[in-house]
Amino acid sequence: QQQVKQSPQSLIVQKGGISIINCAYENTAFDYFPWYQQFPGKGPALLIAIRPDVSEKKEGRFTISFNKSAKQFSLHIMDSQPGDSATYFCAANAGNNRKLIWGLGTSLAVNP
């Protein structure tokens, strides 16, 4: 069964700290792993994505780490800011399949 398991469900971090959200998948055919960020009252928006040919991708304070053998990928938010408080979703799909398989989301709160 295609699944993406995301943890933790919620996370509280102090300003300046590192936020880490983890996802695990089962389908070895997955080859695209995006992270989406959703603010209250808004739709999810693509934050950063990775393909399995690299083990890490960094964009500003956001980094995806990818472990193909463990079938896991994680989002690291360095120097977390109150403005990063949102719900984060990991997802995955395979090839040209438009159907993303979503994690259940992590609610991140960054305390000032």
Next chain:
Amino acid sequence: DAGVIQSPRHEVTEMGQEVTLRCKPISGHNSLFWYRQTMMRGLELLIYFNNNVPIDDSGMPEDRFSAKMPNASFSTLKIQPSEPRDSAVYFCASSRDIGNTIYFGEGSWLTVV
């Protein structure tokens, strides 16, 4: 550039009434998705269209739900009759064939009482 446009943003309706949600995808995008979001089940893909043709409707919960895409710039999701358990945020999203980025609208918040 205009993003995905959804209407209505909020709707409160009585059980048994018909609900129609509307979506205008981003111009030039040829894939359109309808998602439902609840606290319990997260983001669920209900149906997706490619070039106005329904490709995968396996997520449509039951026959009370139907979706149409009569042209490249408009889609509807209809619930008839509505039930309280349909209360959720319904998102429309679109993407291009090339590239995987899906762009979401701001959602339609549905409450069925």
